[in-house]
Amino acid sequence: MTEHDFEEINYQKKMEEHRKKMEKRMEKRRRDRQSHILLFVLALILLLLAFVGFRFAIPYLQKRNLLTPNKESAPAWETDIQPLSSEGETGGEENSSAGSILSEKEEAMKTADLQAKQYDYDGAVTTLNALSETEDTEVSSKIAEYEEAKAKLVPVDMNNITHIFFHILIVDTDRALKDTHQGRQYNSVMTTIPEFKEVIQEMYDRGYVMVHMHDIAEMQEQADGTKKMVKKQIMLPEGKKPFIMSEDDVNYYIYMQGSGFADKMVLDENGKPKLQYTDKDGNVSVGDYDLVPILDAFVEEHPDFAYHGHKAILAFTGYNGVLGYRTDETFDPNSPALDPKNKANPNIEEDKETVKKLTQALKSDGYEFASHSWGHINFSTRSLEAIQKDTDRWERNVEPLLPDPCEILLYPFGADIGDWHPYQSGQQDGKFDLLENAGFHYFCNVDSTQVWMQYGDQFLRQGRRNIDGYRLYESYIGKADRLSDLFDVKKVFDTRRPTPINWE
Incomplete structure (x- = not known):
């Protein structure tokens, strides 16, 4: 083999090695491209x-x-591309x-x-x-x-609408119902939370539906410019029965503190009305400790219990403030009306604003408001001058805290200014004229009959039925049957109550 042959062999080897290297590079490039x-x-x-x-x-x-x-x-x-209108153009805003x-x-x-x-x-x-x-x-x-x-829907009988009422609900029966004069009073006129829950469940099951007094009738302007109370018409499904619910003394009075009742109303983090409560050990919590949040929860679960979303009437006095806040002038350190017997409230203006927010939230939540007088007075026995003074105090201290002028008066003690005869101008010793001029057109006394209603040109009157310890107990023992159209008292009566229960 010649030298030339060796060179040729070496050249071929180099070329082969070079070809293999190029193939490897090409394969790597191909794999890289694929990757x-x-x-x-x-x-x-x-x-x-x-x-x-x-x-x-x-x-x-x-x-x-x-x-x-x-x-x-x-x-x-979502913003730049808009759907075409029927003419093929963009629709705009x-x-x-x-x-x-x-x-x-x-x-x-x-x-x-x-x-x-x-x-x-x-x-x-x-x-x-x-x-x-x-x-x-x-x-x-x-x-x-x-x-x-x-x-x-069918029209209901507008002359056959019952009205039930409660006071502030008892949270702790052990503290509220002690064997003292005050405890016996609470036992006769108050209702416990379990009783209230059972009442509304029973009434719901029987087809009752809450309505407002303004759903029954309202003042309407006539062609001659005068105003007249006009009866309205409520339409409900067959078998449904309208009723009105109210709660008296939604003030959380000072004397009730520490006795097993809620302290005051507050708004929770969602802006919903709740109750602040202090237990026997001094622990403070916020929850469903009275009628409002309990009723709200029930209506949320059973919306058909509230006609057009309408709930209860909340009745206020004024002498201790409203909703647990000492908003009355008799607590105002800067007012000549400050009562030296009261502990002055340095935060009275802030508390007034809080109450305004609460009443607005309550209105939005479906509640109406009523006067229970400023001083929880007896309208039957008080003089015209005394009623005028009390009404002035109500208008000065309570009505400005409400979203709207107040038209409903729930008589304390159920003490009406008149008998069963219709109110008339110039009668009732001038009391009706006074109250009408103050803006009241709905008047409720207390009556043990199932229904009592009276329509007038300038008023609507209605009897209310007390759902309290005394009324429940007399039905529970068979002494009287005044509640069986509403609920089964055997299911409702709270057996934790001390008995017998007498009217205190």
Whole structure:
């Protein structure tokens, strides 16, 4: 083999090695390209999945109020691209994004459903008709459903509406119902929380529905410019029975502190009325310790118990302040009316603002308000001058804390200014004229009969039935049957009560 042959062999070896190196480089490049392509495809898929998932997540988040679409915070596809109108042009501001429409519809459907459950079918239809998507088949179907339900309502007997009332509810029977004069009084005129809960459950099961006094009749302006009390008409499903509920002395008086009752009303973190309560060990808590939050919870579970969302009447006196706050002028350190027997309240102005927020929240929650006089006076025995002075104090100290002028007077002790004859101007020793001029048009005494109502041109009168220890006990032992149309007293009566119970 010649030298030339060796050179040729070496050259071929080098070329072979070079070819293999190039093939390896090409293979590596091919694998790299494949990896890059695969990563790109995977990234594209992930991006697409994220896009689709977020689009589907928007309605879910909006439904739970976790995302509210708006021009500032919404993604570009929610704000920049608008749906075409029927003319093929963008709709402008009147056309919301798909997510916004869905949220608006869901909210409207929810509101209308609650209105319908509370027999306000006209309100439910109005709510749905306000939607921008008027051709939605689900919406139109619901409207037809509400119209059909409304057509089945029947008028109730407007002369046959009973009215029951309670005082502040007992939280701790051991502290409230001691064998003292005060404890025996509480035992006769108060109701325990378990009794109240059983009463409303029994009445609900029997078809009772809460209404307002303004649902029964209201002052309306006539053609000649005068005002007249006009009877209205309540429509309910067959078998349902309207009734009115009220609670007296929603003041949380000083003398009741430490006796097993709530201290004062407060707003919780959601702006809902609750009660502050101090137990026997001095521990303070906030919860359902009186009629308002208990009734709210029940209506939330049984919305059809409240006609148009209307709940109880809350009656206030004024001499100890309102809702547990010492807001009266007799507690004002800067007022000449400060009573030296009272502990001056240096925070009286802040407390007044708190009470205003509470009464506004209560109104929004479905409650009405009533005067129980300023000083819990007997209107039957007091002179005209004394009633005038008391009414002036009410108007000065309590009415400004309410959202609206007060038209309802619940007589303390049930002591009416007249007998069964209708009120007339110039009679009742001028007391009716005084109260009418003060703005009162609804008057309630206490009557043990099932129903007592009287309509006049300038007033509505109604008897109220006390649901308290004495009335429950006399029915429980069979002494009298005054409650069986409302509930089974055997289920209601709280056997923790000391017995016998006498009228104190």
